[in-house]
Amino acid sequence: MLSYNFLMVLLGSVLLGGVASLVGCFTYLQRKSLVSDAVSHSILPGIVLAFIITGNKNPWVLTVGAFASGAASLYAIRLIQRYSFLKIDTAIALVLSIFFSVGMLMLSKVQNYKSGSQAGLDQILFGKAAALQQQDLISYLILAALLGLCLILYFPSLKLYTFNPDFAQTKGISSSFMEFLLSGLIITAVILGVQSVGLVLMASLLIVPASIALMWAGSLRSMMWISFAIAVFSSSIGVFFSAQFSKMPTGPLIVLAMLLPMTFAILFAPEKGILKRYKTQNQNKIKILSENLLKVFYHMHEAASRVYHPLQADEILAKRSFSPKEFQKGLDFLLKKHWLLKLEGGYQLSESGKIEARRVVRLHRLWELYLSEKLSFASDHIHGSAETIEHLITPELEAQLLEELDYPKQDPHQKRIPYNPGKYGN
Amino acid sequence: MEISVLITAIFIALSCAWVGSFLLFRGLAMMGDALSHTVLPGLVLAYLISGSRHNIAMLIGASVVGLLSSVTIEWLSKKMRVKGDAAIGLAYTSFFALGLILITQFTASVDLDQDCVLYGELLYIPFNTFTWLNIQWGPGALYTSGFVFLLVLTSLILGYKGLKITSFQSEYAASLGLQIAFWHYGLMGITSLVTVFSFESVGALLVVGFLVIPGACAWLLFKDLKKLLIAAGIVSILSCLLGYGLALVLNTALAPAIGTTMGAFFLLAFIMHVILAKGMKNKLH
Numbered sequence: 221m222l223s224y225n226f227l228m229v230l231l232g233s234v235l236l237g238g239v240a241s242l243v244g245c246f247t248y249l250q251r252k253s254l255v256s257d258a259v260s261h262s263i264l265p266g267i268v269l270a271f272i273i274t275g276n277k278n279p280w281v282l283t284v285g286a287f288a289s290g291a292a293s294l295y296a297i298r299l300i301q302r303y304s305f306l307k308i309d310t311a312i313a314l315v316l317s318i319f320f321s322v323g324m325l326m327l328s329k330v331q332n333y334k335s336g337s338q339a340g341l342d343q344i345l346f347g348k349a350a351a352l353q354q355q356d357l358i359s360y361l362i363l364a365a366l367l368g369l370c371l372i373l374y375f376p377s378l379k380l381y382t383f384n385p386d387f388a389q390t391k392g393i394s395s396s397f398m399e400f401l402l403s404g405l406i407i408t409a410v411i412l413g414v415q416s417v418g419l420v421l422m423a424s425l426l427i428v429p430a431s432i433a434l435m436w437a438g439s440l441r442s443m444m445w446i447s448f449a450i451a452v453f454s455s456s457i458g459v460f461f462s463a464q465f466s467k468m469p470t471g472p473l474i475v476l477a478m479l480l481p482m483t484f485a486i487l488f489a490p491e492k493g494i495l496k497r498y499k500t501q502n503q504n505k506i507k508i509l510s511e512n513l514l515k516v517f518y519h520m521h522e523a524a525s526r527v528y529h530p531l532q533a534d535e536i537l538a539k540r541s542f543s544p545k546e547f548q549k550g551l552d553f554l555l556k557k558h559w560l561l562k563l564e565g566g567y568q569l570s571e572s573g574k575i576e577a578r579r580v581v582r583l584h585r586l587w588e589l590y591l592s593e594k595l596s597f598a599s600d601h602i603h604g605s606a607e608t609i610e611h612l613i614t615p616e617l618e619a620q621l622l623e624e625l626d627y628p629k630q631d632p633h634q635k636r637i638p639y640n641p642g643k644y645g646n
Numbered sequence: 647m648e649i650s651v652l653i654t655a656i657f658i659a660l661s662c663a664w665v666g667s668f669l670l671f672r673g674l675a676m677m678g679d680a681l682s683h684t685v686l687p688g689l690v691l692a693y694l695i696s697g698s699r700h701n702i703a704m705l706i707g708a709s710v711v712g713l714l715s716s717v718t719i720e721w722l723s724k725k726m727r728v729k730g731d732a733a734i735g736l737a738y739t740s741f742f743a744l745g746l747i748l749i750t751q752f753t754a755s756v757d758l759d760q761d762c763v764l765y766g767e768l769l770y771i772p773f774n775t776f777t778w779l780n781i782q783w784g785p786g787a788l789y790t791s792g793f794v795f796l797l798v799l800t801s802l803i804l805g806y807k808g809l810k811i812t813s814f815q816s817e818y819a820a821s822l823g824l825q826i827a828f829w830h831y832g833l834m835g836i837t838s839l840v841t842v843f844s845f846e847s848v849g850a851l852l853v854v855g856f857l858v859i860p861g862a863c864a865w866l867l868f869k870d871l872k873k874l875l876i877a878a879g880i881v882s883i884l885s886c887l888l889g890y891g892l893a894l895v896l897n898t899a900l901a902p903a904i905g906t907t908m909g910a911f912f913l914l915a916f917i918m919h920v921i922l923a924k925g926m927k928n929k930l931h
Contacts, residue, residue: 248729248732251729251730251731251732253729253731253732253735254676254731254732254734254735257735300916303916303919303920303923304866304916304919304920306670306862306865306866307673309673309674309675309676309731310670310673310675310858310862312675312676313675313676313678313679313854313857313858314675314858314859314862314912316679316854317679317852317854317855317858317859317905317909318855318859318905318906318908318909318912320851320852320855320905321852321855321902321904321905321906321908321909322902322905322906322909323902324764324765324851324852324899324901324902324905325892325896325898325899325902325903325905325906327902328765328898328899328902329896329897329898332897332898342764345764346746420742420851421739421742421743423735423738423739424735424736424739424740424743426735427732427735427736427739428736428739430732431728431729431732431736467750468747468750469746469750471743471746472742472743472744472746472747472750473743473747475739475740475742475743476740476743476744476747478740479740482736486726492726492727
């Protein structure tokens with residue numbers, strides 16, 4: 221069974237992950253995700269060196285080391301960008317791999333120590349929350365509190381700088397100070413997150429919760445809350461499972477646990493979710509289909525000098541070809557909307573259906589007229605464009621078109637533009 | 647001193663450096679990093695199914711998983727609108743986490759563990775000998791790395807023109823009717839192949855250095871592509887030699903020592919680049 225103290229350690233490490241993910245929101249929005257990846261790999265030499273020099277694993281000692289090499293890596297990325305033509309992507313890969321190689325070299329040296337005081341240092345790579353000492357955890361929680369305080373204090377300027385750096389500058393927010401602050405925040409977040417996730421997979425804690433949160437959130441504040449919740453949820457799964465199995469590192473479990481909310485978001489997110497996009501696509505399809513059907517009805521009545529009589533299915537299909545399945549779907553939709561009535565002699569437009577049909581034909585003809593009058597298109601080049609745009613024109617746009625064209629009576633093919641009775645002299 | 651270790655290291659470093667140089671030209675350095683992580687689950691599955699480390703067919707299958715990840719990354723950034731660089735981070739951590747879990751679950755059935763992921767096992771290469779027809783042929787890794795080296799060399803020679811044009815003049819290449827996607831995925835495929843075969847010697851985490859550092863050193867100092875590739879090769883070979891010495895002196899793992907040496911070469915190349923650029927400026931004034 222898990223003891224009370226042990227449970228507290230696990231909960232604490234979960235909290236560290238949650239706080240770290242808050243910084244991920246800023247790095248994600250500023251497209252600095254891979255920079256943070258470089259930082260998380262680059263703190264390794266600092267940590268190991270701090271251990272080699274002092275011979276102990278005190279969190280504050282390791283934090284100083286991590287800060288030094290994390291800051292050095294950020295500076296190195298800037299130097300490479302400033303003094304060479306290498307792109308940011310290359311600079312990141314270079315710094316990441318060089319710092320990490322040096323760190324691994326030191327770690328491999330330290331592994332040979334006979335004293336055993338290095339034991340557990342390599343757990344920083346893949347994380348092992350259960351191995352965290354209680355007094356160490358307290359130090360990290362203090363660090364997390366400092367980070368949270370910083371975020372609260374500088375929230376307005378961080379927000380402004382993230383979304384509109386130029387405007388922030390005119391408001392007196394110095395961009396070099398913001399970069400400095402962000403660097404500090406990233407390094408601190410990495411130090412915190414590494415305690416459970418480990419530094420190899422640290423990037424995911426800064427990327428995944430933030431990217432999921434952005435799919436749901438409407439504001440930066442709610443994005444941060446959601447990302448905190450996701451990080452805490454996944455970390456607890458990872459931390460508790462790895463505590464059950466002694467061989468299992470925590471990091472990979474947390475990362476895999478994050479796939480759950482990720483998949484959920486990919487499927488159900490309000491705008492970009494697959495289901496939502498599928499639904500919108502279907503709605504558009506049926507709208508276009510039914511409007512095309514309405515047009516056929518209108519055209520046939522127009523040919524019959526606007527005498528409304530019921531139409532048979534084969535009469536409609538002779539006018540415009542629909543696949544049988546599509547045709548049935550369109551008819552069903554129109555019947556459901558009560559735009560179409562099923563009578564003994566066939567189908568006939570209802571009063572509301574007539575209004576709809578006039579609307580679609582009107583938009584088609586208005587657009588044709590607009591293209592030929594205002595943009596001087598040849599009259600044989602306008603039908604195709606109107607076929608598409610008639611489904612898209614909003615009532616506001618229609619009003620504008622009407623005004624521009626001064627409520628016209630006829631389209632370029634000398635066909636009447638249908639208005640509803642009583643409108644514009646009809 | 648085991649000469650076979652050194653030769654294996656050189657084969658791998660050269661393959662990585664040449665493939666990696668083209669990644670650099672195309673701005674795909676971090677993609678190389680991602681691929682070197684994402685091949686892990688495929689690799690573990692390949693080991694689990696075939697039960698051996700030297701089943702070349704299985705290893706080629708494993709690199710398909712790497713290729714799959716590059717498709718995933720594109721899908722995430724284009725369809726789900728996950729910001730480009732974040733998509734890379736998202737995919738590589740997920741694939742790699744899966745691979746690590748597989749390793750911790752099945753270490754008993756394959757002689758593969760976290761240390762191998764971390765440091766590679768270059769120094770143990772002489773112990774894993776390859777036997778065929780009851781004759782000892784020497785270290786198996788020597789043969790697989792030689793095979794990869796030859797594969798990379800032939801593909802580069804055969805695809806040199808196409809790779810060159812699509813890397814440096816992609817619009818021109820498109821107007822010539824070259825299949826940009828073919829060259830892109832071809833390069834991705836060979837990158838995952840190289841990382842798969844480098845895995846047991848170098849470890850999954852240090853491959854990215856082998857891929858990008860030598861090419862970056864050479865690019866800073868040479869503009870001609872052939873000279874550049876030769877220079878990248880020389881940096882790789884020298885790094886292997888000096889890194890081997892470093893590992894012996896410090897008594898450490900070999901792969902990080904080679905990576906560190908490459909890092910030192912980059913520092914050198916960068917300083918030379920800055921000095922040369924200053925010299926050019928002074929001449930102009």
